[in-house]
Structure formats: C-alpha cells, structure tokens
Amino acid sequence: MTDHQAIIEADIWDWIVEYVEKNHEFYDDKFPPCPFARTARLKKALDVRVYPGGDFRQFITSETHSVIADSKINTRVLAFPSYYRWFFHCKSFIRGFNEQVIPQDYYLQYGKTVDKISRFKEYFMRGPYFIVIINKVSDVINGHHQLLKTDYYSHWSKQHYDAVVTRRQDMFEKYTKR
Helix, strand or coil: CCCHHHHHHHHHHHHHHHHHCCCCCCCCCCCCCCCCHHHHHHHEEEEEEECCCCCCCHHHHHHHHHHHHCCCCCCEEECCCCCHCCCCHHHHHHHHHHHHHHHEEEEEEEEEEEEEEECCCCCCCCCEEEEEEEEHHHHHHHHHHHHHCCCCCHHHHHHHHHHHHHHHHHHHHHCCCC
C-alpha cells in the first residue's frame, strides 16, 4: 500500500468511527447510521480497502471473493474516487454482481461518505468518496429484523426504505431461491 492509499484508508476508518458509529440527529440521537458497525469493527470483522486504479470490476470482484474466503471478515468497505458515484456502468455492475454473490450469503451496496471529502488524486469533481460495502447478507437481514423492533426506520422516507431495504430483500429472495 502506498502512503497515499494509507491516507485514504485512514479517512475511511475516521468516517466509520466519527460518522457511521455515532448517534445521529436524523435518528433523534438514539441511533447511529449503522447500529452494527462498531461491534463489527471491534470484533475485527470489518475492514477497508482502497481502489488502486485499473479495472474497477476486477477490484470489486477480487475483494468480494477475498471476503467470502475469509471467515473472519463480514464487512469490507471499498473506497473509490468521488467521480465513481456518477458512473452508471459501475453501479450497474454492482447490481448484476449481486446475482452471483447473494447465493454465497454476501451483498454489495454502494453509497458515498457523508462529511468526508475524497483525497484521491482526481482530475475533476472533488466530493465524498464513492464506497462499495460488501456485507454478509444474513447478518444484514438479521440486523434489519432487530431494528424493526425499534423506531430506527421511523424517519426514513418510503423512497429511501425501498432503495435500501426493499431492494436488498427482493434481490435476496430472487437469487437465493434458485
């Protein structure tokens, strides 16, 4: 890993600890954006990888297969330059790749780092990192069932709930019933 990649990895860890794990005003300061991230980090079941350049499909595929092969890691965050969030073919690849990995109990979702600006050496579009999160889908679904017993989702719009929860559940049901 280069020094520059180490800086980016440190940014992502900082974002996880300072944003993802902290109770957030959106949830009336009762919940963090991901209520399970801290436990995963402390159990060393979460790690971070920085996109080194090259074919993003190969990087995502390789990192996903690495997580599947490693029984200790349940979640991996892949960090990309900001402009990847505008690449339709990247998001399309991730959606299609889920068809292959969901039957193996993994799921990829994409997003961006909130409050953390990318330090990739970009030629244009400074902004938050684009991230791909590889999760063990059974853990995510079990966590979702636990959160349903709380008011965690009470502030979510229907559109956001459908984009995150309903889409994941639909894909899980479709690709595990083969």
